[in-house]
Amino acid sequence: MSRGDGRGAGKAGGTPLRELLRVGGGGAGRVGLGAYDSSALPAGPSDKAAGQAAAAALAEPLAGLQERLYAAATGGDRRRLLLVLQGMDTSGKGGTVKHVAGPLNPAGCRVTSFKAPTAEEREHPFLWRVERALPRPGEIGIFDRSHYEDVLIARVRALVPPEVVERRYEEINAFERALVEDGVTVVKVFLHIGFEEQRERLLRRLDRPDKHWKFDPGDIEERRLWPAYQEAYERVLERCSTAEAPWYVVPADRKWYRNWAVGRLLLEHLEELDPRYPAAAFDVEACRARLIAG
């Protein structure tokens, strides 16, 4: 697999960002997050001003491709895209949603934030609530947290026995494979931040009364389990970065880099889909004549 230090060495040039950030190449070996620098700039802009400009420049092509994807669905194209965002508290999942979805037409974009499961959700298999939130043909779905919580917090907090967690890795892989076969492009992004960066972000939330609502003292308890969470993420990246639905690790200590990188990953996948406006399934001239007459 590509290693953090290797990726950090040079700029991308013509290499797609997805090649640089993808975990494994179908047969991922052991993953150690220690090899991934959360403040790295493996490709693209190298300072904040350039990063913000590069991110802003993605808005127009993203909006254009989204419209074509949406239009294609009206012609029977079933393809759609699901962006899964995971990361530790304060890693910027919400901020990324805001930034990446900002230029998209909200009518074709389904954002779902997964919280602790409700009573109704707990009565169903863990993938039930995820299935209900999937994008429909032509849509872009964005998950802020996802079914991966069921092998992350569930593992760290031992909410289910270890053999159930083991089984879930396989169930997730089978589930995502079925999605891909059904026309869903699955883009899974781990927003990787450092332990010190998280401390600073939590302290900043405490500094500002208008950010207190984002703070939960429970976050401090979760932070104490940092090593266990990092290990749970490593197992996820090892077990569930498949050829059909790979994981991407985005260095997320710098918000401007994170925003650019996730937008860029989304753009690369949409460009590959290359959706087309459907041809008219009606007689354009006859319709024009009827409109002018009536």
Next chain:
Amino acid sequence: MSRGDGRGAGKAGGTPLRELLRVGGGGAGRVGLGAYDSSALPAGPSDKAAGQAAAAALAEPLAGLQERLYAAATGGDRRRLLLVLQGMDTSGKGGTVKHVAGPLNPAGCRVTSFKAPTAEEREHPFLWRVERALPRPGEIGIFDRSHYEDVLIARVRALVPPEVVERRYEEINAFERALVEDGVTVVKVFLHIGFEEQRERLLRRLDRPDKHWKFDPGDIEERRLWPAYQEAYERVLERCSTAEAPWYVVPADRKWYRNWAVGRLLLEHLEELDPRYPAAAFDVEACRARLIAG
């Protein structure tokens, strides 16, 4: 009730737009859409450049109020807002969604486009699918079409007997009253366009191959029923513009005016809600100390 010619006479000055565009004042009499000029500029900007600037200036206050609404919900505030958009084909419902929702954080904004009911939806009462799409506390919900289709196309196409349509007006009023009592601010907007304007918009879609996907020859059949639809809208405005959940008629022949007016209506309602960031329900200094130590 306020009449089109009266509203068009002068600029608003200090009068809220909602006062100018609201149908009826709790006891609406007979409504005739002929009295409403679809190209009027009843208040606010009076040319395209000014309209676009005024609409753009709404983005920041709208985003700020949305964040406060969302934040307030984390403190137990159950309030939320539902924007219902109705109008004839090409009246700009989709464009309005794009414009109004653009500056909002998509994580707190639920957009639902209601199409012809699916087989599953037809097996349930007509409000069933609407209930499932309602905004949760802190959210802004936007409906592109809505339960009003069940007294519009259902009336015009006689999909149900007249007595069922009659009953539905009352059911809708009771349903919306219950929403309001539960903390939902219901803002219902009729995008009013003229018959000739619709012709031009349909013709423009035919002119551009990248707009053909938006065209449905069935739209020409619907257009032949224009008078029946106008009458169905008049009955809706008469029967369902209640004190709790009034209708607003927005002149929509000019896109820039429509965008500004709907944004402005949304802003006025959010300003009235005046949501507040919740106070911290935890000891800020103790949390800070724990974060610095650990």
